[in-house]
Amino acid sequence: MFKPLPLFVGLRYTRAKRRNHFISFISLTSMTGLTLGVMVLIVVLSVMNGFDRELKQRILGMVPHATISAAYGSIPDWQTLVNQVEQHEGVLKAAPFINNQGMLSAGGRVKGALIYGVEPAYEKQVSIVEKHIKSGSLDQLKGGEFGIILGDILARQLGLSTGDKVTLVLPEATTSPAGVFPRLKRFTLLSTFAVGAELDSNLAMIHIEDAARLKRLDGGVEGIRLLTDNLFEAPRLAWEVANSLPGRYYVRDWTRTHGSLFQAIKMEKTMVGLLLTLIIAVAAFNIVATLVMVVTDKQADIAILRTFGATASTIMGVFMVQGAVIGVFGTLLGVLLGVLIAPNVPELVGALESLLGTQFLSSDVYFISYLPSQLEWSDVGMVASAGLVMSFLATLYPAYRASKTEPAEALRYE
Structure with a gap:
């Protein structure tokens, strides 16, 4: 079956065992960070939606x-x-x-x-x-x-x-x-x-x-x-x-009478979302570091591909595929975990309260005595899109550096 060269080589590099185990560790760390960032962002936005829903039902159900x-x-x-x-x-x-x-x-x-x-x-x-x-x-x-x-x-x-x-x-x-x-x-x-x-x-x-x-x-x-x-x-x-x-x-x-309260909640949700998006951005920067080290490690392979006629865009595509695999798998895994955890936040927090013997939200202090959650697929789509876009952007610089590798320089000491 026909496979484009950048896709074939990029997937092969992703699956291959590396001599430098530190690069593998950084790749795993990048994927894990992206997964956690996406998962946390989905869960937190769902909790914010839950508070907004409860306030509307309770306060606007009375006033x-x-x-x-x-x-x-x-x-x-x-x-x-x-x-x-x-x-x-x-x-x-x-x-x-x-x-x-x-x-x-x-x-x-x-x-x-x-x-x-x-x-x-x-x-x-x-x-x-x-x-x-x-x-x-x-x-x-x-x-x-x-x-x-x-x-x-x-x-x-x-x-x-x-x-x-x-x-x-x-x-x-x-x-x-x-x-x-x-x-x-x-x-x-x-x-x-x-x-x-x-x-x-x-x-x-x-x-x-x-x-x-x-x-x-x-x-x-x-x-x-x-x-x-x-x-x-x-x-x-x-x-x-x-x-x-x-x-x-x-x-x-x-x-x-209460419009300012709900405007404040909406603004808080937006600001919390922007701040937590930085977690995804940090994971994306880890992808940059991973690919830079991979490019350095694969200098000889790049030179051989270039001598066989591979163009600069082909080399660039190889490493963009490799970075995209990390981003796609990390984002999809984070979305899966977030979608599974977000609807069950009240039960999970309730179990934790029973285990610790304490109540995190007292009805004497807060509007409600439990942690509500409401998963909205528009939020899931937004978070997944942000993760995929940042992961793609993170591949551009390392892939560009790989495409500028000179075969003669790379093979001089091989």
């Missing part, structure tokens, strides 16, 4: 994709407005809400919190909080009973357990003949939720009727939150919905 709030006063007939909003294309569900801020006090401890008034039947359709309530459900919240559901971390910071009383201090004052007093209201802790995000430490939920009484809205609501079918279309969609409704409304979306 509204977009909200439409009354420009003046409240929205009295909110049921009709919710039905109108849900008819708009791109809106999956809608729910009323009332926001308030205050201080929660219990046992001498005081913590600031966002007090979120919800209608349980509607809130379950737009939020993931129902899945993360530790005991019971949102249906425990009933108008007029002044029950409250707290984030798990917030409840622990206040030293509360289910059934305990907690006092809400509102940032308003009530004037009486006895003087000026802050507005206070006692609530009963019904349950806690843990979504594994910062909301566990600053969010409290009460029934929308109780929230309306606290904010003196006479049964109305402050606004409507939207659940959209496309996160990135939420800003445009919210404006379209608001413009289609009678009256004036303020519009707010997740890109204003």
Whole structure:
């Protein structure tokens, strides 16, 4: 079967046993470095994708994709407005809400919190909080009973357990003949939720009727939150919905409240990827060193090939093939290991935590208590391409040097 001379000789050089074992060692080191670089880069990018996914699911599963709030006063007939909003294309569900801020006090401890008034039947359709309530459900919240559901971390910071009383201090004052007093209201802790995000430490939920009484809205609501079918279309969609409704409304979306967080994650992924690509670059430089030594070792062979009529481009092709073999095998092996390891990172880290008896990610400090991972084939393709391109570029200089070998000089002392 016909084989081009550069390919035939290059593959033969790759398989041949060398007199200089140091060159073989450097070749193996180059391939191993390339394999490890590609594998680590795929695994790290997958972990970054996992964190991005978890943050989107947890944070954006709790906070509204977009909200439409009354420009003046409240929205009295909110049921009709919710039905109108849900008819708009791109809106999956809608729910009323009332926001308030205050201080929660219990046992001498005081913590600031966002007090979120919800209608349980509607809130379950737009939020993931129902899945993360530790005991019971949102249906425990009933108008007029002044029950409250707290984030798990917030409840622990206040030293509360289910059934305990907690006092809400509102940032308003009530004037009486006895003087000026802050507005206070006692609530009963019904349950806690843990979504594994910062909301566990600053969010409290009460029934929308109780929230309306606290904010003196006479049964109305402050606004409507939207659940959209496309996160990135939420800003445009919210404006379209608001413009289609009678009256004036303020519009707010997740890109204003949490957009900077996800932009930071995206930038961090890019920077980490660029830094880890240097590992592949180092392995590529090892290929340069390997081929330079091979060229020096094969001076006599090159001279003989040249005397038999091999052109400079043929000699150059021989060593480019040899370097490319190292690059292709190293890259493919790294891709294989990365693809096998990346999806199993949570299990591997969990096993390591069990073995060492420690937890790397504490839920008290971090958003989530485990190391997530999400393998994306676009990242795999990008990393593999980077490895192959760097390996190819690394062959150019040594191959060029080989093509400039003078037969007479090389064979003078043979």
